[in-house]
Amino acid sequence: MHVWFHGLTINGKRVVWAWSFLALPIVFYVVIRFYPTLNAFYLSLQDWNLLGARTWSGFDNYARLLADPVFWQVFKNTFVYLLIGTPLSLVFAFAIAYYLDQVRFMHGFIRALYFLPFLTTAVAMAWVWRWFYQPVPIGVFNNALASFGISQLPFLSSTTQALPAILAPAIWAGLGFQIIIFMAGIRAIPTSFYEAARIDGVSAWVILKEITLPLLKPTIVFLVVFSSIGFLRIFDHVFNMTTNDPGGPLNTTKPLVLLIYDTAFNAFDMGYAAALTVILFLVLLVVSLLQLRLLRDR
């Protein structure tokens, strides 16, 4: 080892060691994350088709975005995914975790079944569900309906049913993870609280409301933020279930990320895509900060 290092105090050596371990992630983040992020902000003020020179366009991309009806439709869709997806998935996950916690019979097996979809690739799952939703003769759901003499549902080819039809498997896919986190949270609550409550003769509903839920707050905050970010960034399920008409029919299922992808890599309109990315970044930032503030301890 070098002489200058041996001359340092113990504290000094510690600092040097700490920074040398930190250097790698810092370099990684600066090069792989921060530089491209800043570059995207810069690019959003330019025009670029990926081949030629970048030309300065000021706030044109943002003006165009605000005047674009497709952008607003997509913006709305993104929030529909968030506002239906997050509460619904949390309620399901909690209900399942709460009851699964009390089940002893084949507990591990049932838990594994719930966790399985989380391990499956989104692409494979999306395609299987896409086929489920097809009309007769190949769709499972419609074949079942038809065999009862009920008329078919259009599912993915409807402007109103397509979004919920895509959201359902997306919620199901994330459920396993949320259940595991909820169960860990429930298990972490000291049993003495429950024993005390039982001795006092308190009803199960009150136990849930006054003990379980309040003590699960950190878990809930984590899951709300985590799943919100997930739904705001939804892409795989939508893209794979609608490849023939990405985000369709008539843009009714298109989320922001899919619009960004399409603008950047089909239209090669990189500046506009970067502007959309900046908007997504701001939305994620605001939603996350808001949730953290609202759900923080008063």
Next chain:
Amino acid sequence: MGMVKHLLTGAVAGLAMTFGSLSVKASEPVEIEYWQYFFEARVKAMSTLVDNFEKANPDITVKMTHFPYADYRTKVAAAIPAGIGPDVVQLFYGWLNDYINAELIQPLPTDVFSVAQIEKDFFPMVQAMKRGDAYYALPTAVRSLALFYNTRLFEEAGITKPPATLDELVETAKKLTKRDAAGNLTQVGITLGMAGQDHHWFREVLVRQFGGNPYLDDYKTVNYNSDAGKAALDFYTGLITKNRVTQLGFMDEAQAAFKAGRAGMHIDGSFRIGALDRTRGLKWAVAELPASNDGVKSNYSSYWVNGITTKAKGEKFEAAVKFMKYISSPEAMQIWLDTVGELPAMPAAALTDENKMNEKFGAFIRGLGYANTTIFANESGQRQVMVDMVNKVMLEKMPTAQAIAEAATEEQKILDGYYK
């Protein structure tokens, strides 16, 4: 410290030796690089061409590199300005403007690629590759559309020949359509869906057959918002609503329905032949696209081209010119047809009696004679306009006149944004 100095001296010596050996190598073969996107049959065909070319030109070696389609454009754009990419590059005909504007490719030398000779030898649609007094790129192969039909289902329905006109198409489709007791379609007469090749059939074939001209000004102005355009859209959506011989998204994808033997007819490109050949139990044949009832024929053709990049200079440029010359030759075209199933870009190579009568390629090759090539600004964006147009009619009950007008406005917006 002494150690470092020693290492440095070694490195410098090593470098000097490398440069030394490089200058000695000058008399050895020139190596040029060729780039294309990855598609198994194309890579195989190109390997054969490279082997043949190297045998004929022992002083030149060609290094072929391929990338997944998704990364292709990005890689080319990054590499050539940095001086490391290909000397000869493959690009989609619709990207030519972008490549010229970004100074990625240079004009083909007119002493070897004379404009008059090219225009005499190649199909007329290749003229889209000319800028000013020179050609910038040339195709090895071209693609066109044709009508695939399921011969087993034809036989079962007692149909003896494929439809030759649009009226016959409807009548034939009616005979091939099957429903279950509840009235749900279980077999369609013809597949339908703008997401596949139908948007080309609509623009370049149906609009023209109903008396229109889909674009003006070198495809910079949309012109199908007309009676002809409306009539074409009425015919197209009428296959679902009036004649009830098909359904949008039947079996998810048009080609899947045809492959599964659940569709009597299917319009697709020559590149589909390979996949259908590998489908066990499917018996199929190909016919030319039906003509209009008063006999107007049209087709759509697209192609990939090769060009010489701005990186190629001096002896590499000379070698690249020789290579370009070979891969645009009739011999290369026949190899490409046999390996990839894409059609020769020269009438002399394509329209041989043997090719014209080929039971698989024949219909496509005959279609080339009267094909048009749309010059797209953003093909997937322009296709989306067609998909939305049909969805508006089918899902939102929008009148066809309004749907075609809105589609024309949307597509014009894409073109204006691109050519501004």
